[in-house]
Amino acid sequence: MWLQVSLVYLSCLILSSQSQAPDQASLHRSNDPAGRCHYIFSVASPEESSCSGSSIKPEMDGVLSRLALLEALVTQLITGADRGAGTGVGANHEEGLQEAYAQVTRERNQLQQDKEHLDRQIQELQGRLAELNKEAESLRQTPCLHTHTSGGTQHEIKPASGMYINPPYSSGNGAYQEMKAEVTEVPAPHLIFEGNHNLTGCGKLLSVGDPVLHRKADSITGKYGVWLQDPEPQGTYYTNKTVWRIDAVGKDVRQLFAYEDIDQFSRGFPMKVLVLPEPVESTGATMYRGSLYYQRKHSRTLIRYNVTSESLVSRVELPQASYHGQHPYSWGGYTDIDLAVDQQGLWAIYSTNKAKGALVISQLDPETLEVKKSWETNIRKKTVANAFMLCGHLYTLASYAAPHTTINYMYDTATGTGGAVSIPFKNKYRYNCMLDYNHAQRKLFAWDNFHMVTYDVRLGRMSDDSS
Template sequence: MESSLMSVQTAAIFLTLFSQCVNGKDCVCELNNLQGPFPTDKLNTVYNDASQCSKSIISTELTELDSLMLGLQRRLEQLEESLSVLEKEDDGDLYGAVSLRIIELELAEILELMEKLNNTMTFNMELSELTTNKLKSMSKNMKELETYDISQVVSKERENLRMKRALAECQKELEATPPPPTRRPGHCPQGQFINMEGPRTYTLNPYGTSYPYGAWGKDPKPALGKEDMYWLVVLTSSNVYANYITHYSSWSTLMVNVGPTYSYISSSNPTTNTIQGPNVVMYGDALYYNCYYTASVCRFNVTDKSVTNTPLPKTASFNNKAPFGHLDAAYTYTDLDLATDESGVWVIYTTTENFGNVVLSEVTQGVPPSLGRTWQTSLHKRAATNTFMICGVLYATRFVDKDKEEIFYSFDTVTKEERYDLKIQIKKTQTNIQYLNYNPRDRLLYAFSDAYMVTYDTVYQ
């Protein structure tokens, strides 16, 4: 607590300087504090309260109650033993009178011990109530003091501690002996997909934490000269719509948000051809996405800025009718999920004919694009948080807790085999993962998780 208080106090100074020349000779500087004076009295109050709490609650006082309880228990056992002896050996004369006097003295000592125990319990309850009130007061004052932390020293320190704990947990997992992998479905030339490792990279998107929905990655089939380029789509309108793509020439320029270029699909947002939902992918220098307010897949050509589309079946759900999600949250406007793998582009959706279960279709490249082969599965879409494709196999994830996601389902488009027994863990950096997609070129799984951009390594047998 002391280091946090010092950080707040240090970061609280936020000043501006204004200078002007007087009579063409002398320069006068005016110093203005934009945030008002720092409340030192509140800081001292927190210091004093914390110091008093440390002095009031000491280990001897915390263990005194246990000691009294143990002592009382032993005295009662001793009294019970004395009564048993008296019953067996009472001669009705002098011995009985002496024994009764001893028992009387023991009862007096027990009553005294009980009174002391009651006083201790009362004191501890008062101390607990007083400490609780002081902690509430300190918490309130600390929140007010943090508003002066313009440089966000405290929040960054808190994030560093969280990352250290996460690194320590990762180290423990690395030292543990992993169970032997089980054979998974699939037809990858690099072997069977069996596990996930990572996160490999983890960074906040350039638009900040106010935009939790988005998508990003690298084009699996890039145009000449764009092999190292990264693309980013952030839903900047109500966390539902977007009308442009941001491009970065390399990973380093994306990390520091330097030199981005923009490809505008439309001039306004939302409108015809606007991106709806976060599940978009780049393939062959074109963006594939759910077109605004329609059950159709749009294809935006980055080079000539043209948009073409292919409709899904008339019974397909769209416009937030069948989103991904879990018991505590729904990932809005995720009715259509676009995915890439070694063979091209796929679209995952639902239809009323398939009772809300997942339908998988190939997206055939062309102008306009069209739907190719289609498969119906038994996976109910609302039971999953995300889907992605690897080597012609559909994988689905579900929410486990705030630290873990699990790949639990697969559908093999070659053998038509469905499995619900996959237990591949994904270690999360944030609570929710709004977007997942596999890139066959670098074999990474790209995720957009509560405004953070994350990648994971795919492991093969």
């Protein structure tokens, strides 16, 4: 565009130079006889009598100076246009580079996030693999239950009371088998009560087996919680095989998961989820005769919730009971009130300001939740990790985190006396936040750092003091 303007300006200059002083001079062109061209410049002035080059020179000098100035302007305009075009191309190129760099940076950040996510998954899988390897090693070390085969039918070998039976011996060809029985005399306190030997199933706790894993929680809400079975269910919809679970991590814990049996529980397939009318406080809930008993959040109120009718049946305040972190177990978790069930009914394990943090045991009416009788022990609640009731006896756990700890104290509500005991106990996953006894299953149920486990127990005769 600048070039076009310049050309127009040049044309104007030339025309103006040709049109100046039309009355003063004229230029004539003609051929001479020899064919040469002659240019004649005439001055139409009465004062000039002959041709003179001095009159033409100023005009030509003016035209030449104007042409030189015009060329300089055109050159300057063309150079400026080229520079402007070059600047625009450079700017566009720089913007393109910046955009490409930003895109590469975003892709690099996304790849870094994907890598970190995959690294976390690898760590989790490695942890699970290590746990499975430990479980497999434990299973390999556990002796198998031997059977005696006769005529293609397998029969489980069960010893009579006071007898130990060696596994069957095979001669090698499979055609002949010999069973050797050895009678071993066993002291009475170490007998395990089975069948009709003890109709109540009561006895003093002698030992606790290794933990058996049934399920691992798959989210942070499952770090600690409650899982149990009803030892004396009522109705037909829920049975003693039904498994109940509450994840106790959260601001408003209300969900109660019901599983058909332990197998479905292990698979993680609940058959129903009940929504409780009031939020749950910590891990002290228990199941008994078709109802869930639990402490309401931020209060000393106890609630009885019927799982069949899905309704709140009873609620009452536990007199003088500490709550919400005043006197919890040593692991914390607002475990001020711990409800428990055994062969003798429903219990509350807690403390009061009057007792100055000592463990208090109260037997409750399962219908009204009213206190029937209370006992005050001489053990501080905050010094023990957890507690449970078994045959009217209170047992406490020394540590919730030590992998090898003990059940360290027992209190007998029948005699009002207690004392130290030392029964080995394993916290396999090192954060045991719930421990309850189920007298129908004759097992301890525990929630150990995302892991839901059970322990077999071994009982001796109640009347034997040496146990």
